[in-house]
Amino acid sequence: xxRIVILAMVAALFLAPAIATAACEVEGSGxxxxxxxxxxxxxxxxxxxxxxxxxxxxxEYKLTTEHKEETAQALAAxxxxxxxxxxxxxxxxxxxxxxxxxxMNDLVDKYRDQYKLEDSMLIRIGGDIMAVxxxxxxxxxxxxxxxxxxxxxxxPKTYDEVLxxxxxxxxxxxxxxxxxxxxxxxxxxxxxxINMFMGMGGEFFKPGTAEPSLNSEAGVKALEMxxxxxxxxxxxxxALDTTAIMQQFQQGKIAMATLWASRAAKMDDEAESKVVxxxxxxAAPSASKGAHPATTLWWDGFSLAKNMDGDRDLAFQMxxxxxxxxxxxxxxxxxxxxxxxxxxTRFSKGVAESAMGGAPSYPMQPQISMVHAAIGNNIGxxxxxxxxxxxxxxxxxxxxxxxxxxxxxxx
Amino acid sequence: xxxxxxxxxxxxxxxxxxxxxxxxxxxAVKLKTFLxxxxxxxLAMVGLIAIPxxxxxxxxxxxxxxxxxxxxxxxxxxxxxGLTKTTVEKVPQPVLDENGQPVKVWEYxxxxxYDTVADPGGLVTALTKDxxxxxxxxxxxxxxxxxxxxxxxxxxDFWGALEFTLLYAFVTTPCILVFGFILAMAVHxxxxxxxxxxxxxxxxxxxxxxxxxxxxxxxxFLDNAVIAALLEQLGAGKVYFLKDAITIxxxxxxxxxxxxxxxxxxxxxxxxxxxxxxxxxxxxxxxxTYWQRIRFIIIPHLRALFSFIILIHLMDAYRIFxxxxxxxxxxxxxxxQYLTYYIxxxxxxxxxxxxxxxxTVIGICIxxxxxxxxxxxxxxxxx
Numbered sequence: 001x002x003r004i005v006i007l008a009m010v011a012a013l014f015l016a017p018a019i020a021t022a023a024c025e026v027e028g029s030g031x032x033x034x035x036x037x038x039x040x041x042x043x044x045x046x047x048x049x050x051x052x053x054x055x056x057x058x059x060e061y062k063l064t065t066e067h068k069e070e071t072a073q074a075l076a077a078x079x080x081x082x083x084x085x086x087x088x089x090x091x092x093x094x095x096x097x098x099x100x101x102x103x104m105n106d107l108v109d110k111y112r113d114q115y116k117l118e119d120s121m122l123i124r125i126g127g128d129i130m131a132v133x134x135x136x137x138x139x140x141x142x143x144x145x146x147x148x149x150x151x152x153x154x155x156p157k158t159y160d161e162v163l164x165x166x167x168x169x170x171x172x173x174x175x176x177x178x179x180x181x182x183x184x185x186x187x188x189x190x191x192x193x194i195n196m197f198m199g200m201g202g203e204f205f206k207p208g209t210a211e212p213s214l215n216s217e218a219g220v221k222a223l224e225m226x227x228x229x230x231x232x233x234x235x236x237x238x239a240l241d242t243t244a245i246m247q248q249f250q251q252g253k254i255a256m257a258t259l260w261a262s263r264a265a266k267m268d269d270e271a272e273s274k275v276v277x278x279x280x281x282x283a284a285p286s287a288s289k290g291a292h293p294a295t296t297l298w299w300d301g302f303s304l305a306k307n308m309d310g311d312r313d314l315a316f317q318m319x320x321x322x323x324x325x326x327x328x329x330x331x332x333x334x335x336x337x338x339x340x341x342x343x344x345t346r347f348s349k350g351v352a353e354s355a356m357g358g359a360p361s362y363p364m365q366p367q368i369s370m371v372h373a374a375i376g377n378n379i380g381x382x383x384x385x386x387x388x389x390x391x392x393x394x395x396x397x398x399x400x401x402x403x404x405x406x407x408x409x410x411x
Numbered sequence: 412x413x414x415x416x417x418x419x420x421x422x423x424x425x426x427x428x429x430x431x432x433x434x435x436x437x438x439a440v441k442l443k444t445f446l447x448x449x450x451x452x453x454l455a456m457v458g459l460i461a462i463p464x465x466x467x468x469x470x471x472x473x474x475x476x477x478x479x480x481x482x483x484x485x486x487x488x489x490x491x492x493g494l495t496k497t498t499v500e501k502v503p504q505p506v507l508d509e510n511g512q513p514v515k516v517w518e519y520x521x522x523x524x525y526d527t528v529a530d531p532g533g534l535v536t537a538l539t540k541d542x543x544x545x546x547x548x549x550x551x552x553x554x555x556x557x558x559x560x561x562x563x564x565x566x567x568d569f570w571g572a573l574e575f576t577l578l579y580a581f582v583t584t585p586c587i588l589v590f591g592f593i594l595a596m597a598v599h600x601x602x603x604x605x606x607x608x609x610x611x612x613x614x615x616x617x618x619x620x621x622x623x624x625x626x627x628x629x630x631x632f633l634d635n636a637v638i639a640a641l642l643e644q645l646g647a648g649k650v651y652f653l654k655d656a657i658t659i660x661x662x663x664x665x666x667x668x669x670x671x672x673x674x675x676x677x678x679x680x681x682x683x684x685x686x687x688x689x690x691x692x693x694x695x696x697x698x699x700t701y702w703q704r705i706r707f708i709i710i711p712h713l714r715a716l717f718s719f720i721i722l723i724h725l726m727d728a729y730r731i732f733x734x735x736x737x738x739x740x741x742x743x744x745x746x747x748q749y750l751t752y753y754i755x756x757x758x759x760x761x762x763x764x765x766x767x768x769x770x771t772v773i774g775i776c777i778x779x780x781x782x783x784x785x786x787x788x789x790x791x792x793x794x
Contacts, residue, residue: 069755089488097479098477099505099513118493120492121489122495123488124485124497127485136490136491185741185743186741188739236633236651236653238654239633239653239654239659240634240653241739251635297488297491299488338489338491340493344492351491355494356491364498364500365500367503372757373753384743387566399568402527403760406758406762407760408516
């Protein structure tokens, strides 16, 4: 008996690499270094890429939540230790505008058929293909179907309807607060503002320049709407992040919130959630009647570093293998994949409806990350009642202008 | 005469200073031997502290970025299910040189980065602004005027951060001294076999990584978290700890006291082992009470250690970072170290972050000056 077990183990050891190499038809040899953020779908991609390693091909993959800082340093160096870097809406504009990423038009043409590359996966900036994306994400409305039915509330389509629904839900005793929101001061809060501001038709910059135009009617209206919504949230709202709001839902403490699609499946996780099957997903509410859903669409993908020291052909093939159709088919529910092989589930409904409703992509200007930071650093003063909306927006503009001047975006 | 720490004479190479006259030396080593002993650590300090510090100062007087120009760019990104969105916008793009490489700007800016971080101009405006009338045109009282000034000053990132940093340093320092001393006295007075486990347990908060400790505090006080739920059970009603400046600041300060008290404790506990028993016994014979013995023998004996703890803790407290990061509440409690982190990561400006870091170093030096001067005098005077 023991001998059979050992034999089986030895056989497994020999078979495993065979299976892996069978799935990897890479031409070329050498070394590919990759860096990315760390969350489940990226772990999956990392393992897929690493399985392609053989005697002639070395794959190093670094998963780290500090990837943004590290990648920025690597790209700014004379030679990058990473050939492939993971990018998203927020990171690619700045790196592209600093000339740190390389176009991959030729490689896309060369490998398009071999790896069934789809046009909807390509990020193009000014005629150059700068990244290959694999998933999308967005904040959209999560709501408790049972409570809305109980109180005879139709699913809200606008934020005014959300406010009306929240007023009715105040009487509901099973929940603590009608609404939740990822209003944690800093990055999260700024993201909520950007969604609302773009939903109000706001423009971040004066036309044709990098000068800010946030202290506008749309800016003030967005802030005022956020303050009205906050009245129906936990008094701790300005310290609660995505995970905290997800838990409020799971514990049955709130009835509605706009939350990230990547958290949708967690609502039905029986190990954590008390509200399995009770939460539905739909487009983010509009900031005003007839406007597009007040949210922004996000994507994640991979780019080639301009200063890479490896083989770009080989590195590109690694992207293709990590994001292949087989990977999507075998792991349908891990992400909202961009490949057409992806079968939408109820957890991707909110993103789909937001996109169909015309929700914009997160802005692609290289200076937007500074705007995002300045918003997060200042609008809390208004929401906490320390300043007027105009004062805090003036602070945002002043702080951004200072930073953008130093970076040469504003003369 | 108070016993003093040995080994500090003002002559190089003196290994046995004359206790009665610090300028005299009883025994000396040859200069060569002395240098051989001291050399490696001096080299390490130059290599690992002085050179990086000079590097940071160098960075802080420059500014760098990639040269950009605003051009019309068509970009397309995926939406969902095969849809893509194409937009045409005027976007800053890199200016390329003849080899197709982006042009980098590297300019000397002198003190400009320091000026933008500390914003002395903003401070002067906040201090000198005319506040004689309220927004409604009524004459403003002193309290209103001061409040307005406070609001305007703390609205500037640097001064707001400095305010809480100093508050944190000056509130936690006396607390850790008092609690550390009480803890040390308590452990010192229990039976011997209990001391080991007690010391270990008391040291635990200090061993825990700050970011983990901060996160635990955050998780303890969230909505429906253990403490909030417990208070509700006890009939205190719903308490929201993260809703305003007072509670968040209190939590951060309590965390600081909880985290650093063990440090004061372990130093003072070690000091207690060296209190001369004959002096204590003589005091008891003279009829001194417990409090008098603490007041006149133990505390004076530990005075140098108290200075040492204050010195180290002020340095640490000035660099408070993790709780501010974890509570995400630079809205309610900011710190200088967080400001540096913010400039580096969110403004992506390492020159300005370097200036901010140097300002922190200068701040620590100013803060430590009185303590250092006092220690120097005590060592020199031998009193």
